[in-house]
Structures are given as structure tokens and as C-alpha cells.
Amino acid sequence: MQVFKFGGASVKDAEGVKNLAKIVQGYPSTNLLIVISAMGKMTNKLEELTWAYVKGEEKAHQLFEEIKTYHFDIISTLFTDHKNPIYDDVANTFVEIEWLLEEEASDSADYLYDQIVSIGELVSTKIVAAYLNLIGCFAIWADARSYIKTDNNYRDANVIWDKTEQEIQKHLPTYLDRGIVITQGFIGGTSENFTSTLGREGSDYSAAIFCACLNAESMTIWKDVPGVLNADPKWFDETEKIPQLSYHDAIELTYYGATVIHPKTIKPIQNKGIPLYVRSFLQPEAVGTAITGVATPLPVPSFIFKVNQVLISIFPKDFSFIIEENLSHIFNILHKNKVKVNTMLNSAISFSVSVDNDEEKIKQLITDLSETFKVKYNKGLELVTIRYYNQQTIDRVIVNKDVLLEVKSRHTCQIVMKDKA
Ligand SMILES: Nc1ncnc2c1ncn2[C@@H]1O[C@H](COP(=O)(O)OP(=O)(O)O)[C@@H](O)[C@H]1O
Numbered sequence: 001m002q003v004f005k006f007g008g009a010s011v012k013d014a015e016g017v018k019n020l021a022k023i024v025q026g027y028p029s030t031n032l033l034i035v036i037s038a039m040g041k042m043t044n045k046l047e048e049l050t051w052a053y054v055k056g057e058e059k060a061h062q063l064f065e066e067i068k069t070y071h072f073d074i075i076s077t078l079f080t081d082h083k084n085p086i087y088d089d090v091a092n093t094f095v096e097i098e099w100l101l102e103e104e105a106s107d108s109a110d111y112l113y114d115q116i117v118s119i120g121e122l123v124s125t126k127i128v129a130a131y132l133n134l135i136g137c138f139a140i141w142a143d144a145r146s147y148i149k150t151d152n153n154y155r156d157a158n159v160i161w162d163k164t165e166q167e168i169q170k171h172l173p174t175y176l177d178r179g180i181v182i183t184q185g186f187i188g189g190t191s192e193n194f195t196s197t198l199g200r201e202g203s204d205y206s207a208a209i210f211c212a213c214l215n216a217e218s219m220t221i222w223k224d225v226p227g228v229l230n231a232d233p234k235w236f237d238e239t240e241k242i243p244q245l246s247y248h249d250a251i252e253l254t255y256y257g258a259t260v261i262h263p264k265t266i267k268p269i270q271n272k273g274i275p276l277y278v279r280s281f282l283q284p285e286a287v288g289t290a291i292t293g294v295a296t297p298l299p300v301p302s303f304i305f306k307v308n309q310v311l312i313s314i315f316p317k318d319f320s321f322i323i324e325e326n327l328s329h330i331f332n333i334l335h336k337n338k339v340k341v342n343t344m345l346n347s348a349i350s351f352s353v354s355v356d357n358d359e360e361k362i363k364q365l366i367t368d369l370s371e372t373f374k375v376k377y378n379k380g381l382e383l384v385t386i387r388y389y390n391q392q393t394i395d396r397v398i399v400n401k402d403v404l405l406e407v408k409s410r411h412t413c414q415i416v417m418k419d420k421a
Pocket residue numbers: 006007008009010201222223224225227228229230231232233234258259260261
């Protein structure tokens with residue numbers, strides 16, 4: 001059996017749903033599980049709705065209406081017969097959130113976030129499954145919350161692998177024998193049957209979980225790019241497609257921030273030796289990128305850009321040496337504040353880290369660090385990571401830039417820089 005994953009960009013409108021259906025019709029009508037994300041940018045909009053609701057802001061109702069209208073516009077384009085059960089099915093799904101929004105927000109914000117934001121995936125999968133059935137492709141809608149079992153670390157839930165494998169293997173093979181199974185990315189269910197989410201952009205990871213638990217032959221993620229490129233085309237004018245990539249290089253690229261694949265995706269499928277194909281939903285006949293266990297050196301250097309970086313330099317207050325004890329204390333503070341280090345460098349008397357500038361988190365982090373250390377920071381920076389670098393590639397990225405930090409290993413070079421004044 002195979003697993004496909006379609007993200008928000010592929011189902012952002014009625015045309016997208018039709019295109020997905022056309023792609024799917026080119027494959028066998030059984031033994032195919034399709035993981036789908038929320039439509040377009042609906043997760044961002046549902047996040048906005050959650051925060052408005054939590055803060056008791058009036059605009060929550062307006063946002064909720066916009067979310068409903070967006071989905072019903074797509075539904076009315078796809079289903080001209082207004083008696084189609086999809087109208088009631090989606091309306092009922094929204095009613096559950098309506099009830100919640102009518103009450104005062106007394107539960108924890110992270111819990112409420114998961115109950116509200118998950119609606120995006122529930123509704124998108126209902127629409128796609130109903131559309132496939134309408135055009136004669138037998139599709140079974142499966143609720144991922146019954147299969148992907150997690151702890152209750154809301155917004156960043158951890159998968160309970162043994163329970164997940166058990167539930168998936170117990171029920172899904174029977175459905176897969178009968179037709180195409182449509183399920184949600186990004187969401188899971190706790191042991192108390194509350195909805196959890198796996199972290200933003202987590203649908204690729206969901207697909208990998210289903211893939212590993214079903215011992216799939218392959219996984220294909222359908223994107224708006226021709227495959228994995230040597231840089232994000234949103235940043236680079238000239239990019240090259242990487243036809244073959246090893247699991248190892250894919251992990252490295254996604255770890256450093258190549259957002260084309262969620263970083264947690266590779267490990268589960270690598271463990272089972274399942275190939276991952278990244279292909280374009282805009283050119284479905286093209287081959288894309290194959291990610292496998294074969295160690296193929298990257299044909300060209302790859303570039304990963306991260307903007308909005310803060311470079312934080314930490315010094316012992318007495319200007320003594322940076323020693324293991326200080327480092328351990330610094331990492332504890334980073335961990336407590338849930339701040340991910342994008343790159344780091346230590347010298348005798350200082351330790352520097354580049355991190356994403358999440359205003360609230362960074363403010364707290366600096367306050368906590370300042371209790372023990374002298375802290376200096378510099379905002380508005382860029383971090384570029386070059387995998388398989390050479391001097392020419394470094395020279396190319398630092399044109400008109402001031403370099404604040406450079407870290408090199410054998411294959412990877414990371415540079416924190418800012419525009420020249
Ligand atoms: N190395 C890369 N190769 C291809 N695309 C990349 C790369 N790095 C970042 N991207 C970006 O990833 C995007 C696709 O991922 P994403 O928008 O998350 O898709 P989806 O919503 O379908 O999961 C592309 O539009 C591209 O801008």
C-alpha cells in the first residue's frame with residue numbers, strides 16, 4: 001500500500017480539490033491512504049480565532065464566520081446538489097466549535113487551541129472524501145484521532161507509538177482493502193479522547209507515522225515545488241532540483257530549516273526503509289525527488305535561509321571562563337523557555353546562540369539568562385546554512401553583508417549576518 005500527503009496549498013480552493021482527485025484517479029482505488037492538511041491558510045486563521053477567543057475579543061465571531069464562509073464557498077462550487085450530505089456534515093462539525101466559543105474560555109489555552117485549530121483538517125478531509133465519492137472514487141473518511149494516539153502535551157503532542165501502531169494495524173487494513181482512506185494530518189487523540197496536535201506543519205509527520213505503522217511501500221508528498229530543491233525558490237532565483245537524496249541528507253536539510261519537509265518526517269520512514277517521494281501537484285507526471293537509504297552525495301551545495309534571527313551572546317558576570325557548568329545552566333534555561341538553538345559558538349569567555357525571534361519567548365529568555373550572566377543581543381539578523389559548501393558559495397551569500405558569526409563543520413557552514421550599514 002501507498003501513503004500520499006497533500007498540504008494546504010494543494011487544496012486551497014475548489015480547483016485544488018479537483019486537481020487532487022485527478023491525481024488520485026491515476027492510482028489504484030484501494031490500498032491508498034491519503035493524509036490531508038487544512039485548506040489553504042486556514043490553520044493560521046483558526047489560530048487567530050483561538051487567540052481572539054482566549055482573550056475574549058469580539059472579533060472571534062467575525063473570524064469564525066469568515067472560516068465558515070471560506071469552506072462553504074468551496075463546497076458550493078464542488079457540490080451543485082445542495083442536498084449532498086456534505087453540507088450538513090460540515091455544518092455539524094462547525095456547530096461543535098460554535099458551542100465551545102459560546103462558553104467562557106476557562107480551559108488552558110493550549111488545550112483550547114487543539115480543540116479549535118483541528119477543525120481545519122477535519123473539515124478539509126470531509127470535503128475531499130465527499131468529492132471523491134461524488135466522482136465515483138470510493139473513499140472512506142477515517143478520524144486520525146482514533147489512530148494517532150498521543151500524550152496530552154497540547155500543541156506539541158508526543159506520539160505514543162505502541163498504541164498508535166496497534167490502533168492503525170487493527171482497523172485500517174480492512175478499510176484499505178475496500179477503498180481509498182482519507183485522513184487528517186497534524187491531529188491526534190489523547191487517551192481521554194481529547195484532540196491534540198503534533199506541532200505546526202505536522203501533516204508530513206502524520207503521513208510518516210501512518211506509513212511506518214502500515215509498513216507502506218512508499219510515501220509521496222505532493223507539493224507546489226518540483227521536488228526538494230537546493231534552496232527555497234521563495235528566496236533564490238536560480239534553484240536546482242535534487243533528484244536523489246539520502247535519508248541522512250534529508251534529515252540534515254530539514255533540521256537546519258528546509259521547510260519543504262517537516263523535520264520529524266524522515267526518521268519513522270528511515271527506520272522502516274520506506275522511500276519518500278516529493279512530487280509536484282502542479283506537474284503530477286514529473287518524477288520529483290526520491291529520498292531513500294542510498295548514500296548519494298548532493299550534486300550541488302544547498303542553501304537554507306532563516307530570517308528574523310537574534311544572536312544572543314552570554315558572558316559570565318565576572319568574565320571568568322565559559323565552563324561546562326555554565327553551559328549546562330544556559331541549556332537548562334533554553335530548554336525551560338522552549339527555545340531552539342539554530343546555531344551556536346563558544347569562546348573562552350562567551351557563548352553565542354542564534355535563535356528565532358519569537359518576541360515573548362526571547363524577552364523571558366533574556367530575563368532568565370540575565371539573572372546569572374551578562375547578556376548582549378543583536379536582532380534582525382539572517383542565518384544561512386550551506387550544506388556541502390565551498391568558498392565560492394560562502395562569498396556568494398555574504399555580498400553586502402556584515403558577518404557576525406561563522407561556524408563550519410566538514411560539510412556544513414552556518415553564517416549569521418546582517419545587511420551592511
Ligand atoms: N529546499 C527546498 N526545496 C523545495 N521547496 C522548499 C525548500 N525549502 C523551502 N521550500 C518551500 O517549501 C514549500 C512547500 O512546503 P509547504 O508550503 O509547507 O507545503 P505544504 O503546505 O504542501 O505542506 C515550497 O513552496 C517552498 O517555498
